[in-house]
Amino acid sequence: MSLERIYEIKKQWIPVYALLLAVALVVTIYLILVYMYTQNEDFLMYTMLSLLFSLYMGFNLVKLIRIKVPKYSYVKVLKCSQCDHTITVPMKKSDYLFKEEGTCPKCGSKMYIIALYKEEVRRS
Ligand SMILES: [Zn+2]
Numbered sequence: 001m002s003l004e005r006i007y008e009i010k011k012q013w014i015p016v017y018a019l020l021l022a023v024a025l026v027v028t029i030y031l032i033l034v035y036m037y038t039q040n041e042d043f044l045m046y047t048m049l050s051l052l053f054s055l056y057m058g059f060n061l062v063k064l065i066r067i068k069v070p071k072y073s074y075v076k077v078l079k080c081s082q083c084d085h086t087i088t089v090p091m092k093k094s095d096y097l098f099k100e101e102g103t104c105p106k107c108g109s110k111m112y113i114i115a116l117y118k119e120e121v122r123r124s
Contacts, residue, residue, distance in 0.1 A: 021057040032034035077115040
């Protein structure tokens with residue numbers, strides 16, 4: 001599995017963590033209110049546990065949001081058989097190595113694919 005795919009899956013968990021965090025916060029507030037009314041020390045402990053859970057969920061949520069998913073584009077390098085002129089263009093589906101493609105813009109000779117690779121797309 002590729003790294004981008006893992007990041008995408010992780011990103012899908014954001015709503016789950018957000019929901020759990022919201023629930024944990026509501027429970028925490030509820031427990032604080034119950035404690036204030038009953039003055040029962042037990043609820044204070046539950047409040048602390050609930051608060052810790054909220055913090056943990058919040059921490060996970062922030063961590064997930066901060067993940068940046070890298071985007072890649074596939075490119076091919078075309079090289080002229082005569083003058084060694086090279087150009088880099090986006091890759092197409094049926095491309096393969098050493099495939100003959102187009103003519104050289106400098107000398108008009110045949111061009112071949114000499115490299116196929118993916119590069120990271122930089123977003124500004
Ligand atoms: Zn050429």
